Amino acid sequence: MDFDYTSTEQSFRQEVKDFLAANLPPKSERDKNFLTNWLEKVRAKGWVGFSWPKAFGGSDGGLIEQAILKEEMALAKAPPLGTSMMGLAWVGPGIMEYGTEEQKQRFIPDILDSKVTWCTGYSEPNHGSDLAAIQCKAELVGDNYVVNGQKIWTTGAPWSQWIILLVRTDFDVQSKHDGITCLLVPMDAPGVEVRPIENMAGDKHFAEIFFTDVQVPLENRLGAEGDGWKVTVSALANERSSIGEVTQMYEKLDKLKNLVQNTRKQGKPASEDPGVRRTIARFEMKIAAMKYNGLRFLTKQIKGEPLTSETSINKLHRASLEIEMDDFAVELNGEAGLQLRGGEQAVDQGTWSKSALNWPNVVIGGGTPNIQRNIIAERLLGQPKD
Ligand SMILES: Cc1cc2nc3c(=O)[nH]c(=O)nc-3n(C[C@H](O)[C@H](O)[C@H](O)COP(=O)(O)OP(=O)(O)OC[C@H]3O[C@@H](n4cnc5c(N)ncnc54)[C@H](O)[C@@H]3O)c2cc1C
Missing domain, CATH: 2.40.110.10 (Butyryl-CoA Dehydrogenase, subunit A, domain 2)
Incomplete structure (x- = not known):
């Protein structure tokens, strides 16, 4: 695996950074027209459906550039590149692969232009x-x-x-x-x-x-x-190297590091507690594992090999890690940690407790942990079915 970016890839990253610096104001300065303008601008850059073929209104963008784009967008906490996450992730690709000419003309432009969800x-x-x-x-x-x-x-x-x-x-x-x-x-x-x-x-x-x-x-x-199963399975296999998700996990870790620095435990900043430090280090290692798995998947895609069951590894890993991080943040603050936004002592405006309550989003949505384990055991490790 080659970890170095080519000069073209580095200049693409710079282009994305420059665009973000020029077009992404802080949340407090965004007016009601911000999202519409944002969607128009990223569309004009050709970044919506970036990897889609030009013939369908995409940019034929390379996989590494796409990963860079996702990474920079996630780092900047930018809004999504379109209003229809599912339209971009699998409905559009499904229509491109299996749709009639009439369906392609009718549905694809509206997904790219954020006209339908x-x-x-x-x-x-x-x-x-x-x-x-x-x-x-x-x-x-x-x-x-x-x-x-x-x-x-x-x-x-x-x-x-x-x-x-x-x-x-x-x-x-x-x-x-x-x-x-x-x-x-x-x-x-x-x-x-x-x-x-x-x-x-x-x-x-x-x-x-x-x-x-x-x-x-x-x-x-x-x-x-009668071909619905085939259509669905192949559509769902799109865009799953999880690079953007890794960036989000690093963001979450940074927030957690801030929290432990600002929380007192036995009269001292919690960040000085050896147990807390070990936990944070463990989270960091787990995110690194997710990152290198993501890069392995990306390498496989670049070689033209389709991703299949291996994406279950990061799905499973992320689910348990998110829960561990949210629970840790909530527990660290005791009763205050449980309070939601608006609560008198709510920590970080209740975002940790809200995220802890939302655990089914990452754990169950898209397939439960047991199902991911079955996939890993049977299809990747070759274990028997029963
Ligand atoms: C936040 C969220 C968003 C969602 N969004 C969508 C959506 O947009 N569209 C959509 O169609 N669905 C959506 N879902 C549904 C989701 O895909 C299902 O909930 C999920 O696949 C589990 O199915 P189930 O709820 O029927 O649970 P079940 O399949 O009944 O599972 C119950 C338990 O049994 C276990 N289990 C089941 N089968 C096996 C097995 N073979 N081996 C071992 N253990 C097993 C499961 O792991 C789980 O612990 C969403 C769910 C959530 C929570």
Whole structure:
């Protein structure tokens, strides 16, 4: 692995830094037009869908440049490069790979221009980890699929305009991975009912969605009927070297280091306590492990080898590390550490306790730790299935 950046890569990093210095004011100075202007500017730079082919409005950007872009954006705590995280991460790439010409023309520009937000309708009340067991059904009647069933935990559903939806079109199948179809459904279609769910941190980011006789035109099917599993698996494999996430973890560690310097333990700054110091050092080593794993994945991608099961390593690692860091910060401050924003003694405006309450976001969202362990054991370590 070569850790040195070429001069072209270094000048790209400088270009991103200069752009950020010129266009990212401190949060307190951002007015109501800031986000719209920001989105227009990053779009004009060609940084939205940076690695997408030029033919689809992307920049054909290289993987290292993309990692640099993500790293610098995360370091500067910049807003996202588009309003539809899922649109950019897998709906767009899925449409580019499996969509019809008409679908490409219709959906891709709006994702890049932040005109629409997408959500992902995979999980159902009884089928989360075992995704292929989905029961939400669609029946082709004339030129429309008629969808009936329920989805749950759909992040962004309360404000999204479109959903990428997995439905079962055939119940009489040998393997549960067959008979699944992927549909692109407008959230304002008659018969779609969104009921937001409040999580324990008080946020309403996700929802359950009920589909009652929802008519979805045949032209909104992504890929062939029965190919939904293939479409989903390949779409989800996009952009997963986790380099941007590592930068966020380093940011979090810096915040934690600040916290221990400013917290008193037995009459002294907690940062002088040997136990606290050991814990901080352990976190730092774990983040470094995540970083070098991320670089290994990036190297693999650069060699043209697709990423598959190995991304489960960082997903699992990050989940437990985030919880450890949040819990440590909360415990360090005793009762005050538990207070949320607005609490009289809230620490760092309650961000640690809020993050501790939001642990399911990183732990369960996108697949539980047990599922990641199964993937690592079976597919990477070659352990038997039972
Ligand atoms: C914050 C958040 C956001 C989410 N966003 C979305 C979204 O946008 N779209 C979407 O479709 N879904 C979303 N989900 C749903 C998420 O993908 C599922 O919750 C997750 O896959 C787990 O499924 P489940 O809830 O049905 O739990 P289950 O699958 O019932 O799992 C329950 C427990 O059993 C364990 N388990 C299950 N199967 C096995 C096995 N084979 N081996 C060992 N242990 C097993 C699990 O690890 C877990 O501990 C979100 C969830 C959260 C928490």
